[in-house]
Amino acid sequence: MGKRKRSGLWMFLVLIFVLLFSVPVSATPVSEHGALSVSGTSLVDANGKTVQLKGVSTHGIAWFPEYINKEAFKSLRDDWGANAVRLAMYTEEYGGYCSNGSKSQLKKKIQEGVQAATDLGMYVIIDWHVLSDQNPNKHKSNAIAFFKEMAGKYKNQSNVLYEICTEPNGGTSWAQVKSYAEAVIKEIRAIDANAVILIGTPTWSQDVDTAAKNPIKGYRNLMYTFHFYAATHKETYRKKLETAVKAGLPVFVSEYGVCEASGNGSVNQTEADKWFALLNRYGISYMAWNLSNKNETSSLLKSSCKKTSGWSASDLSKSGAYVVKQMKGNLSGSSTGGTSNGSSSSGTASSGASSKVKSIKASKKYCTVSVKKDGSWKKGKRYYTLYRVTIRNKSKYNISSWKMRIKFKYAVKKSDKWNGSFTFKKNYVTIRPVSWNKKIAPKGKDTSVGFIVSSAKKKNPVVSVVWQ
Numbered sequence: 001m002g003k004r005k006r007s008g009l010w011m012f013l014v015l016i017f018v019l020l021f022s023v024p025v026s027a028t029p030v031s032e033h034g035a036l037s038v039s040g041t042s043l044v045d046a047n048g049k050t051v052q053l054k055g056v057s058t059h060g061i062a063w064f065p066e067y068i069n070k071e072a073f074k075s076l077r078d079d080w081g082a083n084a085v086r087l088a089m090y091t092e093e094y095g096g097y098c099s100n101g102s103k104s105q106l107k108k109k110i111q112e113g114v115q116a117a118t119d120l121g122m123y124v125i126i127d128w129h130v131l132s133d134q135n136p137n138k139h140k141s142n143a144i145a146f147f148k149e150m151a152g153k154y155k156n157q158s159n160v161l162y163e164i165c166t167e168p169n170g171g172t173s174w175a176q177v178k179s180y181a182e183a184v185i186k187e188i189r190a191i192d193a194n195a196v197i198l199i200g201t202p203t204w205s206q207d208v209d210t211a212a213k214n215p216i217k218g219y220r221n222l223m224y225t226f227h228f229y230a231a232t233h234k235e236t237y238r239k240k241l242e243t244a245v246k247a248g249l250p251v252f253v254s255e256y257g258v259c260e261a262s263g264n265g266s267v268n269q270t271e272a273d274k275w276f277a278l279l280n281r282y283g284i285s286y287m288a289w290n291l292s293n294k295n296e297t298s299s300l301l302k303s304s305c306k307k308t309s310g311w312s313a314s315d316l317s318k319s320g321a322y323v324v325k326q327m328k329g330n331l332s333g334s335s336t337g338g339t340s341n342g343s344s345s346s347g348t349a350s351s352g353a354s355s356k357v358k359s360i361k362a363s364k365k366y367c368t369v370s371v372k373k374d375g376s377w378k379k380g381k382r383y384y385t386l387y388r389v390t391i392r393n394k395s396k397y398n399i400s401s402w403k404m405r406i407k408f409k410y411a412v413k414k415s416d417k418w419n420g421s422f423t424f425k426k427n428y429v430t431i432r433p434v435s436w437n438k439k440i441a442p443k444g445k446d447t448s449v450g451f452i453v454s455s456a457k458k459k460n461p462v463v464s465v466v467w468q
């Protein structure tokens, strides 16, 4: 064999080797967005683009520590569409950090949780879960010591957020919360100049409108928390949230449930849908309460489910099915989020299973799309309409990407948009996915995309929607 021939063979072998063993490095939420900061009322990423964190809160880490593991968080990320996880550490309840819990054990759990999230490129919230202690000032010195330690540990990481008092209640005033928050923020900022800090508001984190009148000054990257439980909190509370945002307050929903405020009782999907219309309209981040199989409505897993990761559609409670639907569209095999706690659907596919399946681009043959009106109003001389997009993958293949063009009868102008990459031109709106809603599992769907357009005409119907 001549020299030339031999080197050609070598090159060929090297090429084969590279092709066989080069593993494509897939993007993670953190690799895509980097360090977060607050701009105006929005949480923005390293490129200054609005980013909506969406994810799941653990139950109390002292009570359900088994869900704090990398496999569980990976399922949240890959199968449920979460980009963030919240580690809830009760302060005063049984096993709490300031009651009879082991401080070192609890911190170890937090460390494990942060590590798992970091390995997976997810954002993680360290939550000082004030509840029965009512007034965060009660354990202020403990809180300061704890957050100083956390800030020292994580100051070089861009994925850690601090939630310094979950739900002040029992008549605790905003002035009291504010003075507590200023003391804790000062200590964190001395160590970490940039991490996003979430501050609870009075009445179980509902009074964001009060905080908006007198926000904390002198620090950047602060957000204020608002919590809702859809079967209890309705229009009046949506008004409170909207008032605060319109007044310029950056709000973060660090906890929500689709059930009653007790964490139990009925689920109200109609109200929950209205909440999500509002959150998506303002790009507000949201974290669902809670990742456990406790026998209560807010638990995202059925109590019969003993798995601590790799859940399938049939493992999800009614709350869980709704939460996943909001973040990702259904897990394949699930019904439309309506399965009750007791009944079981037989779906087993998760993205783990379906990743072996062939991937295709969305097309007429395999997918359907519906663009539905969900509200319209007049402002000045123009007519505004909010549309929600549902993409259904009817096929047995993975949809790996999609692009659609919506044609209106008359020209439209962009007013708002979420969870997609959009172009608005004359009477056309073209939508491409963002990283996390590109893929749609076999028989799955995506309901995350929406937009608001304005038009000079009151009646401006959608003429056609085509895959491109």
Ligand code: IDC
Pocket (backbone or CB within 6 Å): 093, 131, 166, 167, 204, 227, 229, 255, 261, 262, 263, 264, 289, 290, 294, 296, 298
């Ligand atoms: C609930 C849990 C429940 C637990 C209880 C402890 O779901 O299992 O026994 O706390 O008091 C909140 C709180 C959150 C509550 C949840 C439901 O932040 O800790 O969890 N909730 O009541 N605010 C509004 C509702």
